[in-house]
Amino acid sequence: MRSWFLKRSGNISGPFSESKLRAAMKAGKIHAEDRFCLEKNGSYISRTEFIKMCLSAATAADSNAADSNAADSNAAESNAAESNAGESNAGAAKVVGPPPLPSCSYAEGDEWLFGGDSALVPAGQTEPAIREFPSAQTTADVLHQPALNDRQQLRQVDAAGGFLSNAAHELNEKEDREKREEVDQKKFAIVAVCIAALLIPVLVFFAVQASSHLGELFSGGEASVASSSSSGAEALKSKLRRKLMSSEKKATLRGELQAIQTELVSSDISAKSAFHQQAVRSQAAMRAVAVLAQIVGVSSSDTEGVVRTRA
């Protein structure tokens, strides 16, 4: 039996026998941060490594006992169980996590080292197989999965948190972008409505004016314009009407003016007296006024009607 030194909080005590340390460990007096070493000034090992080394030593001792007494089947089973436990503990040395539960009872003395529920099973009684109980089997499957260390778990948690954070951030950005687009669309609609409200009356006004005057233009300036209460608007219409007078209409009126001059000269020659001259000039003036009326927009039919009626 080897003796071990115990190092706790920098203080070294011992040496203690392995059985004593097992009893202390069973009593919960050995802390997780305690270190063990066979020499006082040697390299101290952790509690896990200490337990593994103790198991290795116990396994070797039990194997020797099995060789000497093959009838001791309980001891063989205990050795097998200890081998399994050793493999599991070897894995636990690399992966920090809960150690797998032993599947069978331990040899006498070892049960005090590991404790647990299996330690309550009496030494001569075999523990029921876990697979016989489905719920227990599921638990065992979970427990036999490779355990994650804290760093991996933290990484996974961080990754999950980062993913959620990124997702939340993207969602917020998407919402903000949609809100901005919605606000921009509303602004554009408001601006468009304002521009339309300003332009529509102007366009309607010019359209009405243009249609009115173009209608007169295509009809040779003879189309009558509806009377308006505004004299200014009527004057403007009359001026625009003259401006939009067709070339044919202008040619006709120019011909009428030349005819007035020509007939006046010929009639004046044959005038016998001042009264006849007055009659001739009054006729020329009448025809000239008729032309003037047509220039300002009076239809030729109206002017001809007046002249025909009076003449």
Place this chain on the structure above:
Amino acid sequence: MLNEISAETALQQVAIRLRAQVDLLKLAAEKQGVSMSDTATVSGQLATAEITASNINQQNAARLEAAVLMAKLFAESAGGEVADTRQVVSTMVTQEIGASTVYQQIAVRQDAYMKMMEVAATAFAVDSSKLKAVRLDATLNDARASTVQQQIVARMSGTKDVILLLCESQLEGGILLIR
């Protein structure tokens, strides 16, 4: 006798054509934007004067007055200065006071008619030099007239020339000035 009948016929023709001018000026003024109530007022005054007229000369004098007033509305609707049109009417009324015969009254009103059309021509942006030339020609013919009838003829010629000048200026070039 034949000349007298002929003269009577000529005066009747003058009366008819004067009435036609009044009606045409009424249409033109209304087309320019003058209210129908204003033109109807002038037409009503003319109708009243024609009823009270005892002969063709008084009838012509009434129609000339109506032509002057209708030309006033036309000139003002075209943008003519109201002060100018009122000055023409005021001068006409003043000169009528000194007129001892209906022919002199017709001569005065014929002169006012010509001047009112000059105001309208000015409003229509007729070339002022051409307008002055027409006015000078009418004044010379008026000075050469030895009788009131020849004076009336000269002024009627001047009126006709102003109206023709106005029409020609509006038909020239195809582009009219909008005042």
